[in-house]
Structure formats: C-alpha cells, structure tokens
Amino acid sequence: MxxxxxxxxxxxxxxxxxxxxxxxxxxxxxxxxxxxxxxxxxxxxxxxxxxxxSRLAQSLSTGKTMIIGLMVEKISDYFFAQMAYHIEEIAYQNGYKIFYCSTDNDPDKTRELIQLFRDRNVDGYIITPPAGMEKEIQSLIDEGSPVVLFDRYYPDIESSYVILDNFKASYNASKYLAEHAFAHIAFITLDSDQSQMEDRKQGYVKAMAEHGLEVIVEKVLYGNDPAQTVKQLVRFLRQNKRVDAVYFATNYLAFSGVKAINQLGYKIPGTMGIIAFDDHQVFDFYEPTITAVAQPISELARQSIRVLLSLLNKPFEERAVQKVTVPAHFIIRDSTARPL
Amino acid sequence: MxxxxxxxxxxxxxxxxxxxxxxxxxxxxxxxxxxxxxxxxxxxxxxxxxxxxSRLAQSLSTGKTMIIGLMVEKISDYFFAQMAYHIEEIAYQNGYKIFYCSTDNDPDKTRELIQLFRDRNVDGYIITPPAGMEKEIQSLIDEGSPVVLFDRYYPDIESSYVILDNFKASYNASKYLAEHAFAHIAFITLDSDQSQMEDRKQGYVKAMAEHGLEVIVEKVLYGNDPAQTVKQLVRFLRQNKRVDAVYFATNYLAFSGVKAINQLGYKIPGTMGIIAFDDHQVFDFYEPTITAVAQPISELARQSIRVLLSLLNKPFEERAVQKVTVPAHFIIRDSTARPL
DNA sequence: TAATTAAACAAAACCAGTTTAGCAAAATGA
DNA sequence: TCATTTTGCTAAACTGGTTTTGTTTAATTA
Structure with missing residues (x-):
C-alpha cells in the first residue's frame, strides 16, 4: 500500500x-x-x-466536484444508453465525470436520486423527468444548480431543455401513411401524460384531420410483463378490423405490436403497415425492416451537454434559459410499403 | 441560492x-x-x-468516498446495461454510488479511465478488462483497492473474479447441435484473445471432437461498420456450402450472421440452424426465435457486487481472493429445429 | 476526607487542498 | 537618501467533516 x-x-x-x-x-x-x-x-x-x-480536497475548497448528474428513464434502453455514451464523451473532454442513473419513471425513486446527487454535490444535472417532478426541479434551479431537461419538459417551469420536435416528426410520419394509401391509421400510445407523448399524439391527430381520416387512438399499459401488452394489442386489432396501418408511439410498443400482428397472422407489409416512433437497431435487422421516426441521438446529446456546459461556465445570475428543439429523421423501410 | x-x-x-x-x-x-x-x-x-x-468533507476525512467504479466494455450493450442496472441497485442498498464507464475494449482508454477513477478516489472496482491490462490491474490491487474482474479474467493475476462458465456452456450448446442432426457446425468468433472467447471456442472444439465432427472456426472482424462483418460472413458461407449450422460466439455476431444468411436466401431453420452465445431480447421476438446461451445476468451482477462488498468490508490484509464461476442457461428456440 | 474514577463535553489536530492577507527584501523614484 | 513600489514568497484562514486528546465537574471508593 x-x-x-x-x-x-x-x-x-x-x-x-x-x-x-x-x-x-x-x-x-x-x-x-x-x-x-x-x-x-x-x-x-x-x-x-x-x-x-486530491480531487476531494479540491472539491471541498472550491465547491466544484466536476461531476454531472445524468438521470435517464432507463439506462438499459438503447436510446438512453446511446445518449449517455455521447454525453459522457463530451463531458470527459471538458473535465467532467458523469454520475448516471435510471429513474424508471418512478417519482419516488427520482426524488431519492435527486437527493442522492445533491448529497454528492454534482455541479449540474441533465434529466429526463418523470411526470410531476416540477417542484423538485424548480428547487434544484433555485438552489443554483444548472439543470437541463431532456427528451421532455415541463411547460410550467422556466428551465432549459433539449427535446425532439415530437409534434412535427409525428405529423410527418402520420402524413406519410395517409399519403400512401392507408385509410385507417391507428395510433398506439402509452397511458401517460408526458409532454413528448402528448406532442406525438397531436401530430398524428393533425395529420388525420388534414386528410379527413378517422382518429383511432389506443392507450395501452406497458408494465413489467410485455406479454400483457401483446394481449391487449391483439384484442384491439381484433376489434378494429378496418385498421390497415399502426403507428406506435415508442419502439418497445412496436415490438409488442409486431408480436400481436404476427399472432393474428397479418402480413407486414400487405395487410398492415407499421411505423415506430424512435428507431432501434433491430428495425433494420427485422424482416421486414421497419419504418421509424429516428431521434438524432448524437445531436440531442451534443446539444444537451452543450447547454449544460454553457450554464456551468456562467455565474448564477447570468444563466439564461435555453430551449432547444431538434428535428427528427424519418427512415422509410419495408414496413410501410403500399398496401396491396 | x-x-x-x-x-x-x-x-x-x-x-x-x-x-x-x-x-x-x-x-x-x-x-x-x-x-x-x-x-x-x-x-x-x-x-x-x-x-x-457534506459527503465531500466526510470523504476527505475518512478516506472513503462510498463510490464504486464500474468499467464495462460498452454500457450501451444490453448485457452490460443490465449488469450495471442490477449492480447499481445492490450498491445503492449498501450506501454506495456507482461511477460507470465504457472501455470500448481499448487499452489506452481503459488506462485513462482507471487513472480517472483513481483520481476520484473510488473505493473499489468492478472491471471487464480488455486484453493486456495485467499491469494496471495488479497495481490497483497493490495500492490496496478492492478489485473484482468480471466476464473475463487474467489467468496470471491473483485477483477476485466473477465469470460465466463459458467452457461448459459452449460445450453444451455445441453438443446440442451435434446431437440434433447437424453435421457441419461452424463456430463464428471474434479475432480476440480474451479469456471468455477462448473458453467458448474450447467448449465447441471439445464437443466436435466427441462427436467426430469437423472443426470449422471463422474469426471475423467486428468494427464500427457491421456491414463489413455481414460481407465477410456471406463470403464465408458461400465458400463453405456444407455448413448446416452456425454457432455465434456473441449475440451481435449472430445479428450480422442472420443478415448474411438472409441475404443468401437460406432458411432458418431448415437449411441452417443457429445458436447465439449471450441471449438478447430480440432473439425471442425475431421470426424464427433464436436459440441462445443465456448469461444469468442478475446472478452475475449479484455475485460481482457481493464479492466486492465483502472485500470492501475487510481491511487490506484480510482480503481473500474469491473466484466465482456461474453456470449458463441454454434456451432452446426455433432456430435450432432439426434440419429437414 | 483525600484519591480515584466516571461522566459530559470541549479543544485541537487532521484530511488536502484554495485563497486572502501580509511581510521582508530588493528595486525604483524623487 | 529616504519613501514608495515591486518582487517573491509565506502564514493563516477557510472548505466541513472525523478523531484523538484534554479538561472540568460530579460521583465513587479507600
């Protein structure tokens, strides 16, 4: 020793x-x-x-730990894992280290984690907040901690955020289906009131309205048991035989959806066209390949850490709220081929 | 403020x-x-x-940060993400926080990261070491830091580790193919000398020997561009028409392999049986579902953090090296149905 | 009744840095 | 030549805890 x-x-x-x-x-x-x-x-x-x-002694006397707290919904999700990867890289280049953790979208767990990060004196936060954390986020900001929300935001709080243009991306995807001979387009979403989910729905609704198509929204539960979700989707599709295209609000909903469609013996494409919001490696690997709205992960990551670093480099009084919206990519694959 | x-x-x-x-x-x-x-x-x-x-002040005076450094190959991989998730949970329960990072299997990056963790005074390490880090690991141990290697280990270093029984798992998987009427079983692996890869190969070789089957090993490069890997596999399969089963040493090799097999118009199962080492969510979702050797992730995680905590709770002199080997699960799915 | 022990707390050293205030010596200026 | 400025550095306070040692007063014990 x-x-x-x-x-x-x-x-x-x-x-x-x-x-x-x-x-x-x-x-x-x-x-x-x-x-x-x-x-x-x-x-x-x-x-x-x-x-x-000693960084400890340095931190104690300067009050800076050079640590950024990164709270995502689930670090094992491809999207968040990639985000973390990119954010970390840029953080390192700037001398920062990352503490990261998963909120699991659980408000209680998130509260605990925020407290934990606070205890550890992180210098700043990048957070994908679960619904209903307004008070906690606000108090972080009030304490003088730079905070960047990411993926979703609270309309009622004046905080910096970096999000995808969910509304526009969703509108475009829905429009694409409408313009490609699909007549009954269902939107499958979560039973959630997160801002990004609402925006995605609104984009879909607008596109349907513009094309005079029926709005068919199904809210499903997505819990620990994906099989339940599949069941619910099978039931939904059985009861809505006219549906010839399904647009899923998240990629994991699409996974369950494809399972359900396969169980019913429908063909993709052919009897059913599908689009998933949020791309996944597997969509390009599956047969047929699956059309998706892709979030430009590295761009979102770059923007998030850029905004945070700019906040960190300014004293409390000079920190201006920065709201960044990034456009999505629409990746057309086989699953949205024109119905026969 | x-x-x-x-x-x-x-x-x-x-x-x-x-x-x-x-x-x-x-x-x-x-x-x-x-x-x-x-x-x-x-x-x-x-x-x-x-x-x-203040944890900072506490750490400074006690010399303990209550932080564990977790270095995995790639945090965005499902396997490592899950590992991290489980390890983190148990760590939290014991008052520890996790610093995690990806080595990308790059020795230089790993060296830097070890230095970074050391600078941050982490109390202990869980590491999936890239090849050739013996010196660095040894010096960590010499410094008095508890270290647990995980997923792979160095035969020449007396360190604690937690690994899968790669040899036995691989032997069983290979044997399964041999016993199910596959006659020319290829083993696709990485061009790597990591201990777990070698063990997997040896398991395959033993099973082939016992069944009097030909050993067909193909080492492929897996870089940033998966398309290159697919190309190489297509070439390999074209040149080895007799192969009727492919056993992939990692799940991402299986992804590329399936693409290659599809490109060649072979049917799974039917013309070709496949097994992947290391299960993946997608294997159960793909059509056909894919047989895999599953690593019991939560068990591996539990063991790793258990060993580390036991080291952390003992003074330097009392720390005994603990070597843990965990058995794998073999999950039989559609892709290894008997050839026609 | 004097010596000893225990109770209840305070003082100070320590961890390893940063930062402010200060001081002696040399150099410059009037 | 004496006052002032500059140079080159040090001492001490501070960050916020933990831990060892010390001190006073009260209660026992011989």
Missing part, C-alpha cells in the same frame, strides 16, 4: 509553503510572481514524484 | 462543539457519553433545519 503524497509533503520536502505550490500547479505562477527558478523546481519535483492533487 | 448549513453552524447555534455533534450524528452518543438531553436537542435541531453532512 503506497501512500500518495500530498501538497504538504512537497512543501516540507522543498521547504516552501503550500500556497506557492498550489499557485504553480494552477498556472498562476506568473500572476502570483513566483520566480521561474522555483516554479521549475516544483514542477520537476511533482513530475519525478508523481504528485496528483 | 440557499446556503446549506454546516456542522460548524450548528455548533455555533447551539453553543456546543463540532465533535459532540459529529458523535451524535454517527450514533456514537452513548459510547462517547453524550447526555440524552443534549443528544435529543441536537437531533431536533438537525431535523428542524434540515442538516445533511
């Missing part, structure tokens, strides 16, 4: 004061008028003895 | 000393003979004013 050396050890060894060393390490040698001779002597000593300042 | 109160603030407010408060907070009131009256007074004050000790 090799003991690490401290700034005090160096001070003793060279018979100078800690402050001098601190100034030199932090590049303030000239500013603080430390002679070149001493500066180099110290630098050399550090180099030879492999000294690294 | 509300300023947090410190232990010193309480001391001033109640006109008592910091040490007294510290003892009370840490449940040492009786041991340190603090009167019940004072104890309750302090506790009440803390409750009313919402005091929380």
């Amino acid at each position: 090799i003991k690490k050396i401290s700034i005090g050890d160096i001070a003793t060894a060279l018979n100078i004061s800690k402050s001098t060393i601190s100034f030199i390490i932090n590049g303030k040698a000239k500013e603080k008028r430390i002679s070149l001779a001493l500066t180099e002597k110290v630098l050399q000593y550090i180099d030879e003895n492999g000294y690294k300042p | 509300i300023k947090k109160i410190s232990i010193g603030d309480i001391a001033t407010a109640l006109n008592i000393s910091k040490s007294t408060i510290s003892f009370i907070i840490n449940g040492k009131a009786k041991e340190k003979r603090i009167s019940l009256a004072l104890t309750e007074k302090v506790l009440q004050y803390i409750d009313e004013n919402g005091y929380k000790p």
